[in-house]
Amino acid sequence: MSTSPTVETAGPAEPQTGTAEPTASARILEIRGRINEIDHALIALWQERAALSHEVGATRMASGGTRLVLSREREILERFRVALGADGTQLALLLLRAGRGPL
Numbered sequence: 498m499s500t501s502p503t504v505e506t507a508g509p510a511e512p513q514t515g516t517a518e519p520t521a522s523a524r525i526l527e528i529r530g531r532i533n534e535i536d537h538a539l540i541a542l543w544q545e546r547a548a549l550s551h552e553v554g555a556t557r558m559a560s561g562g563t564r565l566v567l568s569r570e571r572e573i574l575e576r577f578r579v580a581l582g583a584d585g586t587q588l589a590l591l592l593l594r595a596g597r598g599p600l
């Protein structure tokens with residue numbers, strides 16, 4: 498009878514914080530908890546925005562309107578640029594693309 502390979506299971510795997518110092522490691526894990534919450538919220542907001550943008554576009558086109566409204570896109574790009582700089586512009590471009598698809 499063959500034996501299966503032994504796996505070391507001393508306990509749950511320790512999360513990799515990048516430091517062996519316990520106080521720092523604990524603080525990093527605490528911060529990561531909040532980062533995870535923020536990431537989940539960002540993903541949910543991203544998906545909600547894309548769905549809303551899609552609905553606006555579909556509503557407009559079904560009523561004989563245009564697919565895009567460039568003045569509105571410029572307004573959004575400017576909002577993100579003012580708040581976040583060049584990265585904000587890139588983020589806004591991705592947001593707009595997620596809602597209306599690639600140009």
Ligand SMILES: O=C(O)C(=O)C[C@]1(C(=O)O)C=C[C@@H](O)C=C1
Nearest residue numbers: 550553554565566569570596597
């Ligand atoms: O606000 C609109 O009119 C939309 O269609 C939404 C949206 C956006 O994702 O913000 C998408 C496409 C338009 O060109 C402008 C803005």
